[in-house]
Amino acid sequence: MVEVATDLPVPAAGAWLHAVVRDAEPATLAVIRGMDGGPVRAVPAAGLVAVVSTASLDEYGEEPLRRNLEDLAWLERAARAHHAVVEALARRGPVVPARLATVHSDDERVADSLAARRAELVGTLDRLTGRDEWGVKGYLVAGATTVGTETTGAGGVGTAYLRRRRAQLTAREERQQVASAAADAVHEALCELAVAGRRHAPQDRRLSGASAPMVLNGAYLVDVATLPSFTEMVGSLGDRHPGLHLELTGPWPAYSFVVERPESALTVREPV
Structure with missing residues (x-):
């Protein structure tokens, strides 16, 4: 009889930030693929929405991410995946794109960032509307x-x-x-x-x-x-x-x- 271990540690997951928008329909996010190949998701806070990918910290935590950014092939794949999300969101309205490789330890940190920067982000979205x-x-x-x-x-x-x-x-x-x-x-x-x-x-x-x-x-x-x-x-x-x-x-x-x-x-x- 083969026993299957069920208590293996699950890698901690962070949130790779793609962009901030005013709102995002669930149906829209469901067809946009993020860094892990799955659909991106919304983190709402302060009347705004951050669009993020689930990011395993084994690959996207601070130290492994620094190493990966030295790998040009990895960097190109990550940049393409990140930009594809931002571009898909931009086709639906104004978007504040995040810089490549902006990773938060969890959704709470993402929400805190939205709240802290709300005035600035709203001002930027207003300035980009129709442009x-x-x-x-x-x-x-x-x-x-x-x-x-x-x-x-x-x-x-x-x-x-x-x-x-x-x-x-x-x-x-x-x-x-x-x-x-x-x-x-x-x-x-x-x-x-x-x-x-x-x-x-x-x-x-x-x-x-x-x-x-x-x-x-x-x-x-x-x-x-x-x-x-x-x-x-x-x-x-x-x-x-x-x-x-x-x-x-x-x-x-x-x-x-x-x-x-x-x-x-x-x-x-x-x-x-």
Whole structure:
């Protein structure tokens, strides 16, 4: 006869915070999958709702989470799962997204955080209502080579090569300076039409997937009613600045326009 142990310890479970919303229908949450593969759930408090995943502290507690954040494959999977939840919520209304890897030890801590930050969270939800985040990326357009063929003159072949190389570098630096000034002008113009704008650091080519260097990585909070005008402006700015290739992306949850605040003692932040 085989005896089955029934007193094995059950791993403690925390709450991975995805986002805060005004309300959430149970039917909506039932079809959104969280970090553990099961449906996300609501933690209501102070007239708001935190949307969380059940998170085993064996994997998502402070120490194991710090180790996992060093594993790029694990980090990518976690980021995709987290963003998918936030994106699904954003399709249904304003949402305050939590930063990746914000984990509370239990639902009570989540509720306490909502109560403590209620005024700030309500203000943010009000500001995001009827608005979306859009991204505009600007890439340097490679110009035609301006350096002509040079015959070997005084100084020989080596000297001619150095002249050509110096001229090429000068032309490249000039293109980059012009593109940088154009990126500043584009961002300033878009900020005038958007509710708010923010510039992020340009992405590395390995991350952007583009062959050209990025000189503008802007995020803009745009009223839904203003979106046609904003889209048209991006196109006209691209025509006005031929040294830049502009790419409009979105809509995105408003990650760029949410104030970051410390959470509970178990919160672990993504490394910068």
